[in-house]
Amino acid sequence: MFRNQTKFLVISQIKHRQYCTSLPASAKMAKAIVSDLVQIFRSSVSAVQPDKLIKNTIKYDGTTDQLTIAGDTYNLLNKNVYLVGAGKAVQKMAREVEYLLGDKIKHGIISIPAGSKSDIVINKYLRYSEGAKNNLPDKCAEATAIKIKKLASSLTANDLLLVLISGGGSALMPLPKEPITLDEKTDLVKKLANAGADIVELNTVRKRLSELKGGQLAIRAQPADVVTLILSDIVGDPLDLIASGPTVENTDNPGTAIDIIKKFSLFDQLPLSVKTVLNESNELVEFPRSKVKNHIIGSNTISIREAMTEAEKLGYMPIDLSNQVAGNIIDVAKGYVKLAEVFCEVIAGTLHKAEFKATIESLNIPGISTEFIDNDEVMSCLKSKDVCLVLGGEITVEVKGSGKGGRNQQLSLEFSDILHTVKEKFRDFDVYLLSAGTDGIDGPTDAAGAIGYLDLVSDSKDENIDVNDHLDNSDSYNFYKKFREGDLHVITGHTNTNVMDIHLLVIKRKK
Secondary structure, three states: OOOOOOHHHHHHHHHHHHHHHHOOOOOHHHHHHHHHHHHHHHHHHHOOOHHHHHHOOEEEEOOOOEEEEOOEEEEOOOOEEEEEEEOOOHHHHHHHHHHHHHHHEEEEEEEEEOOOOOOOOOOOOEEEEEEOHHHOOOHHHHHHHHHHHHHHHOOOOOEEEEEEEOOOHHHHOOOEOOOOOHHHHHHHHHHHHHOOOOHHHHHHHHHHHEOOOOOHHHHHOOOOEEEEEEEOOOOOOOOOOHHHOOOOOOOOOOOHHHHHHHHOOOHHHOOHHHHHHHHOOOOOOOOOHHHEEEEEEEOHHHHHHHHHHHHHHOOOEEEEEEEEEOOEHHHHHHHHHHHHHHHHHHHHOOOOHHHHHHHHHHOOOOOOOOHHHHOHHHHHHHOOOOEEEEEEEOOEOOOOOOOOOOHHHHHHHHHHHHHHHOHHHHOOEEEEEEEEEOOOOOOOOOOOEEEEEOOHHHHHHHOOOOHHHHHHOOOHHHHHHHHHHHOOEEOOOOOOOOOOEEEEEEEEEOO
16 A cells, blocks of 8 residues: 655755765865764654654454554444644554555544644544644644544543654643633743753643643543554653643642742743633542553664664664763763763774773763673774764753754854864864754754764854854854855654654764
């Protein structure tokens, strides 16, 4: 049966060819490194395409009407199946469910990002609705959320509600508690994000103000069985925070959301409607634990594993360091520069094993592993092979100006700027960093991320572009758009998946 091919692969290949032809002739090695980085990233995203993950999770036997989901079996002989979903990856998840179940799905509503809709019709009772342009809640997404609420509230004990969730689900299923308006809720979340609130803090607040998040969708679906399939886009895969946990019991203290808002000095600016809801006591509705199951079917771990495989194919010594990177961009950039420095010292034979381990542990990069240091084969390969460090997670950026950018582009630019200040330590090496979002969207831009490197600051001066001007104005997008005519931008378009960000740090000996 026909399947839509993911557009980002083609777009990436086009960009890949541009990378290999646009860099200066004197930087032959740079061409190869950039080409490798793009190829490794592309492979990491391909590994978490939702249709593959659904195929691995759901099996349906039409002769017996038995549906198996993550090992659990449901008899559909006397059950109706309903499908709802929200997120950047759910269109392809839903398409695959359609292929598997066909007209067993009685009705469905899928909320997907603006600009990603397909015209393919498989099940005439299933509706795909676009919204949340630039990953911001809007009236279109809110209208879809109202329909999802209505569908869930109509279900009976003879129904099975299959819920599909991925990153971006919070913006694509927005339904504020009355009397809060969508603009009021969106304004608060935007202010929190710009102030540096991380995804845990943002979604904790969202849950408190929502009609569907924080387990409310599952509660409204009772007495139906509810099964949710999730692609994780949050460090540590916390079920209650991915898309703000619409089918996960909310155990937050009611005062936590207020504490977060006060932490960023925004409480006094809140409209009366938001303060009213925040100060209300939670309704004592028992969460239907026995009727609800949540399964994570894809995460950053899978992307990292595939990136490792591809890097090895390309001749690198790949090292998986962490899938839990979080924190402020400046701190992460400094940590990555120091990481590159200590690896170069080990490769050059000037840093011994014990010091190596202690230094890496001191960097405070969340989730970082030093197990590879005890592997004699890995340590031996460091002496003979170029290195590709693979990390994943999601960092935060404090917006300082009126520029345009995203956390991945900003990280690559910050990394390059800091690296430039200590470039004498890397005289015998080329150092490159690719930072990109697996969803293909970095902030309110058409870029997934960007590539930074050791001599970027010097090279940008040759083009009369000031890195610091762009950093101070949070304008990383426009820097990369101008610098080398955009060749170091990672442009993929919507990838139809989302498992946080991938960071690839390549350390290569100069010839």
